[in-house]
Amino acid sequence: MLEIKNLQVKLEEEDKQILKGVDLTVEAGKVHAIMGPNGSGKSTLSYVLSGKGGYEVTGGEATLAGEDLLDMEAEERAAAGLFLAFQYPVEIPGVGNMTFLRTAVNSQRKARGEEEMSAADFLKLVRAKAKDLKIDADMLKRPVNVGFSGGEKKRNEILQMAMLEPKMCILDETDSGLDVDAMKLVADGVNALRDEGRGFLVITHYQRLLDHIKPDVVHIMAAGRIVKTGGPELALEVEKNGYSDILAEIA
Amino acid sequence: MAAPQVKQGPTQARVDALELPTGGWSTPARQDALARVQAMGLPHARDEYWKYTKPASLVDAAVILAAVYSTDETPMFGDMDRLKVVFVDGVFDADASDDLALEGISIDRLADVKDIHWAKDLYGVLEARGQDPVERPLATLNTAFATDGVLIHVTGTPSKPVNLIYRHDSETSDAMLHHVIKVDSGAVLTLLENGPAAARFNKCLEADIADGGTLHHVRTQGRDHERRAATHIFARLGAQSTFKSFTLTVNGVMTRNECVIELTGDDAFAHVAGACMGDGDFHHDDTIFVTHDAVNCESRQVFKKVLRNGATGVFQGKILVKPDAQKTDGYQISQSLLLDEDSQFLAKPELEIYADDVACSHGSTSGAIDDDALFYLQSRGIPHSIAQDLLVLSFIAEAVDEIEAEALREEILSRSEAWLSRHRND
Ligand SMILES: Nc1ncnc2c1ncn2[C@@H]1O[C@H](COP(=O)(O)OP(=O)(O)O)[C@@H](O)[C@H]1O
Numbered sequence A: 001m002l003e004i005k006n007l008q009v010k011l012e013e014e015d016k017q018i019l020k021g022v023d024l025t026v027e028a029g030k031v032h033a034i035m036g037p038n039g040s041g042k043s044t045l046s047y048v049l050s051g052k053g054g055y056e057v058t059g060g061e062a063t064l065a066g067e068d069l070l071d072m073e074a075e076e077r078a079a080a081g082l083f084l085a086f087q088y089p090v091e092i093p094g095v096g097n098m099t100f101l102r103t104a105v106n107s108q109r110k111a112r113g114e115e116e117m118s119a120a121d122f123l124k125l126v127r128a129k130a131k132d133l134k135i136d137a138d139m140l141k142r143p144v145n146v147g148f149s150g151g152e153k154k155r156n157e158i159l160q161m162a163m164l165e166p167k168m169c170i171l172d173e174t175d176s177g178l179d180v181d182a183m184k185l186v187a188d189g190v191n192a193l194r195d196e197g198r199g200f201l202v203i204t205h206y207q208r209l210l211d212h213i214k215p216d217v218v219h220i221m222a223a224g225r226i227v228k229t230g231g232p233e234l235a236l237e238v239e240k241n242g243y244s245d246i247l248a249e250i251a
Numbered sequence B: 001m002a003a004p005q006v007k008q009g010p011t012q013a014r015v016d017a018l019e020l021p022t023g024g025w026s027t028p029a030r031q032d033a034l035a036r037v038q039a040m041g042l043p044h045a046r047d048e049y050w051k052y053t054k055p056a057s058l059v060d061a062a063v064i065l066a067a068v069y070s071t072d073e074t075p076m077f078g079d080m081d082r083l084k085v086v087f088v089d090g091v092f093d094a095d096a097s098d099d100l101a102l103e104g105i106s107i108d109r110l111a112d113v114k115d116i117h118w119a120k121d122l123y124g125v126l127e128a129r130g131q132d133p134v135e136r137p138l139a140t141l142n143t144a145f146a147t148d149g150v151l152i153h154v155t156g157t158p159s160k161p162v163n164l165i166y167r168h169d170s171e172t173s174d175a176m177l178h179h180v181i182k183v184d185s186g187a188v189l190t191l192l193e194n195g196p197a198a199a200r201f202n203k204c205l206e207a208d209i210a211d212g213g214t215l216h217h218v219r220t221q222g223r224d225h226e227r228r229a230a231t232h233i234f235a236r237l238g239a240q241s242t243f244k245s246f247t248l249t250v251n252g253v254m255t256r257n258e259c260v261i262e263l264t265g266d267d268a269f270a271h272v273a274g275a276c277m278g279d280g281d282f283h284h285d286d287t288i289f290v291t292h293d294a295v296n297c298e299s300r301q302v303f304k305k306v307l308r309n310g311a312t313g314v315f316q317g318k319i320l321v322k323p324d325a326q327k328t329d330g331y332q333i334s335q336s337l338l339l340d341e342d343s344q345f346l347a348k349p350e351l352e353i354y355a356d357d358v359a360c361s362h363g364s365t366s367g368a369i370d371d372d373a374l375f376y377l378q379s380r381g382i383p384h385s386i387a388q389d390l391l392v393l394s395f396i397a398e399a400v401d402e403i404e405a406e407a408l409r410e411e412i413l414s415r416s417e418a419w420l421s422r423h424r425n426d
């Protein structure tokens, strides 16, 4: 589904190399997790894949279902089926959450040459999905993420993901700032979307989330590279011993 | 006192090109205004109050041509039940207007010459009071020479808004209208205004709101690209009265909207807000002066300007708190969203406070589109241009939210959205 080969990225404004050759393949139907110390480049990888400005790709490639991602605008990548649940969801005063969601759903449909969803169908769908995530009508009416608690913002990300039904979901520290109940809601939301045709890349620091969203493959990222790949047991090892053993082992 | 030398020639030339309407109750006020404007002289580029806006095209005797813009869209406020009063190039159009009779108000026209009228006590009176401490000669010129306007006495709560519609049909029209609104104690009126009015429009609105009266005012200034306008609102507020005014301006090469508000009774509210969106040859000036002269009044000024392709926005806003106006709550914000580096926003926010127990704040900012917000929207599949429009609407929302009625807020937002979708760079 998502294929990343030797991806190298530097900051556009500075001479600072952040990704130093990332190789990663996420197959359809699989959940891959990325763990790694702060500053290792996990968020950068998720931003570069989804088309955020400010970065320069200096080498390598990334494809989604065979399509070259790096050549597309951010909105084209989304329409092609890529979704990023932000580590820090952005507040947008004055734009209603509903307007935002409907515009997003219909923009993607339009880009794919599909018919737009009617207002009634949309409302029905959004209400059902919001209910699963315990997002109330008031949160849907409010401006995007404005005045939302940390947990509400993260649930709102999962609501967007559920509405957009992407092929490839990247979750960047979706568990940070969540209490146990909220984490369970978010994990249930993600698990409900698990499907043979869909890939997941879950960035996290904690085994906690991976107890709920069981990964098939776990990668460790450090200093801009994937330094180790293994099964679910790798996450348990990190949980127990931290990163130092792993980093020492490859040094 | 005679006008400064540099102003005498242009002022006389303008006055000579106009004809003073004669006869009826307004004659003394007009003659007085003529003397006053000749003594002041019309605005000049070197006037401090016109530092950011060149007055020449609003002052000169000759009118600059303005092409007529036509569209087959639903007229502004077209879906609402309203009493329409139509002026075409400043001339009343009886056929296009509704019957002016409506329960709770009386509407007369300035051009109907009568010897006695209630408006005699107000016409030019609020305008004259508004000349201190800053002169506003274009309003005085208007008091002298206005050819028509409406005189609305609000005695109750009419069932629908009054909508003044200004059509522009002639490339050379130079219109001057003067309205007087008198809101009685406990009475409530919503006044709507829309349309470009003329190639050049000079409009004056005097509103006297008695204790406990309410005036809601929502106006849009029309899309004709080349039009010019100088407008003045003079409002006096009695105790526990409310005045809310919102203006949407899109297009227009030159617009100067002055609003002079005097809070003279305790516990009154005055909210003035505006949103403008300019693309290219666009100069928009909001000049606001709010005087607190009573206890426990609240005033708000909320102005948002969206500027691109070399458009210019100006904001001069002042809150003056007199010595006895304790417990004043004054708020002022003016912000611009610059969509490129060619556009500019010039702001002069001022506070002048002589009372000690007051809460006044003001702020002015100039910024660009927030890249993080833009990326967030795009990452959900929303195309760049639509994402930018959403962020622009989000920017003006704080001003639009000052409008009381939801239907009017929605009308303003949907018109703004339509304008934006026609003015995309890509
Ligand atoms: N826009 C940016 N400007 C400056 N430094 C950046 C920027 N984006 C990322 N970095 C730097 O790149 C490195 C990787 O950051 P990030 O991708 O956020 O790591 P992680 O998500 O793994 O904590 C850090 O050193 C960070 O400071």
Ligand SMILES: [Mg+2]
Pocket: A042, A043, A044, A087, A172, A173
């Ligand atoms: Mg991160």
